[in-house]
Amino acid sequence: xxxxxxxxxxxxxxxxxxxxxxxxxxxxxxxxxxxxxxxxxxxxxxxxxxxxxxxxxxxxxxxxxxxxxxxxxxxxxxxxxxxxxxxxxxxxxxxxxxxxxxxxxxxxxxxxxxxxxxxxxxxxxxxxxxxxxxxxxxxxxxxxxxxxxxxxxxxxxxxxxxxxxxxxxxxxxxxxxxxxxxxxxxxxxxxxxxxxxxxxxxxxxxxxxxxxxxxxxxxxxxxxxxxxxxxxxxxxxxxxxxxxxxxxxxxxxxxxxxxxxxxxxxxxxxxxxxxxxxxxxxxxxxxxxxxxxxxxxxxxxxxxxxxxxxxxxxxxxxxxx
Numbered sequence: 277x278x279x280x281x282x283x284x285x286x287x288x289x290x291x292x293x294x295x296x297x298x299x300x301x302x303x304x305x306x307x308x309x310x311x312x313x314x315x316x317x318x319x320x321x322x323x324x325x326x327x328x329x330x331x332x333x334x335x336x337x338x339x340x341x342x343x344x345x346x347x348x349x350x351x352x353x354x355x356x357x358x359x360x361x362x363x364x365x366x367x368x369x370x371x372x373x374x375x376x377x378x379x380x381x382x383x384x385x386x387x388x389x390x391x392x393x394x395x396x397x398x399x400x401x402x403x404x405x406x407x408x409x410x411x412x413x414x415x416x417x418x419x420x421x422x423x424x425x426x427x428x429x430x431x432x433x434x435x436x437x438x439x440x441x442x443x444x445x446x447x448x449x450x451x452x453x454x455x456x457x458x459x460x461x462x463x464x465x466x467x468x469x470x471x472x473x474x475x476x477x478x479x480x481x482x483x484x485x486x487x488x489x490x491x492x493x494x495x496x497x498x499x500x501x502x503x504x505x506x507x508x509x510x511x512x513x514x515x516x517x518x519x520x521x522x523x524x525x526x527x528x529x530x531x532x533x534x535x536x537x538x539x540x541x542x543x544x545x546x547x548x549x550x551x552x553x554x555x556x557x558x559x560x561x562x563x564x565x566x567x568x569x570x571x572x573x574x575x576x577x578x579x580x581x582x583x584x585x586x587x588x589x590x591x592x593x594x595x596x597x
Contacts, residue, residue: 277301280384280576280594281339282326290326291580299339302381302389307366309348309392311356315408316344316383318579318592319441320520321375330378341383341594342376345398345407353398355555356383356390357548358411366391375412375545384576384594396552399559409565409591410554412545413441417449417493418554419546420515425491429454432489434507436460437496438470438478439589442517444566446493447473452563458485460500469589473566491515501525505532513539566590 277299284293302310322340325331331338342358360380361371376382376390398407420442421427427450435446438459450457451474459470459478467478477486481500488509494500497519504514506529533540546554558564568590571579579592 277386278573279339279386280341280573281337282331283337285326285328285331285333285336287327290323291577291584293326294577294580295337296574296576299337299381299385302387305389307391307393308389309395310387310389311344311346311348311354311395312387313344313383313385313596314346314404315593315595316341316573317408317412318583318594319343319412320518320583321377321412323580323584325377330375335379338377339381339383339385339388340377341385341388343408343411344383344388345404346388348395353400353404354395355398355407355551356388356411357394357396357551359545359548360391360394362548363393365393384573386596394548396548396555399555401559402555402564405567405570405593405595406558406565407555408593409441409567410558411551413591414445414449414565415546415551415554416517416543417442417445418557419550420493420517420543421446421449421453421455421491423546423550424515424541424543425493425513427453427455427491430456431491432456432458432487434458434460434485434489434492434504435475436481436492436494436500436504437520438475439463439466439586440495440520441591442495443493444473444590447475448563448566449557451475452557452561458489460503466589488512495519496521498522498525502527502529505529505538508536508538510536511538512536513541515541515543517543568592570595572596
């Protein structure tokens with residue numbers, strides 16, 4: 277079957293290890309189901325995999341892609357939960373939790389196999405492309421906001437790095453949930469787009485906000501860390517799920533963190549129950565993922581190049597339609 281896969285690890289030039297071509301189709305195994313992929317979305321996790329982060333060379337070649345929506349063996353339209361081993365279903369209780377493609381072949385292919393437990397019904401209100409955006413970036417944003425930041429309608433939140441998949445999701449979800457959303461971006465066009473999606477204000481990174489916020493959604497890392505900490509009200513919460521600019525800020529702001537009793541919470545992906553809630557939330561409210569571009573799967577390299585350059589707003593989706 278046709279697939280997009282990591283053939284080599286190159287930490288400095290990750291796209292050098294990306295290949296498109298024929299790979300073996302999934303083999304049936306107890307407790308697993310095969311899904312015909314209709315749409316799959318790109319994540320920065322795919323680029324990190326090409327750099328060897330979470331993917332050792334002895335597991336190559338590895339079909340990339342964590343997220344997908346498609347049709348299962350019984351003809352049902354489904355969405356995949358990308359965290360394998362969360363429950364032990366299909367893998368056994370001793371296998372540690374992992375993200376699909378860290379151990380198992382991924383979704384950038386005609387078919388993908390996952391534990392049957394990891395399959396959820398796709399709401400009829402969502403297209404395959406829209407549903408394929410949700411299991412990683414949008415689920416991550418959902419968990420950051422509503423589980424780990426614990427914000428409620430009327431609270432204020434700062435979203436760093438508007439334009440990325442998680443950040444864009446946080447703006448849209450925050451607006452729909454009645455939050456006062458502020459956003460940052462170095463790019464004027466991305467700041468304008470953040471306002472169109474519902475942010476009250478969109479400013480350059482480091483700029484002073486009109487008020488201190490209840491929570492910060494942080495995925496940028498070192499470049500925005502100090503600003504994130506300084507933007508919080510006393511007792512506020514900083515939730516971090518990534519560090520695309522590096523994980524070693526020049527100023528950790530430890531004094532401010534302990535003196536103002538700030539909370540710093542790490543966040544990774546989300547649970548199957550949270551994905552089910554997110555799917556229902558989108559179906560009920562009309563909220564839809566922001567899609568930057570739809571590409572046929574045989575043009576996947578173009579999508580990887582755009583994601584690597586940062587010149588996108590929202591999700592890039594690969595389709596087989």
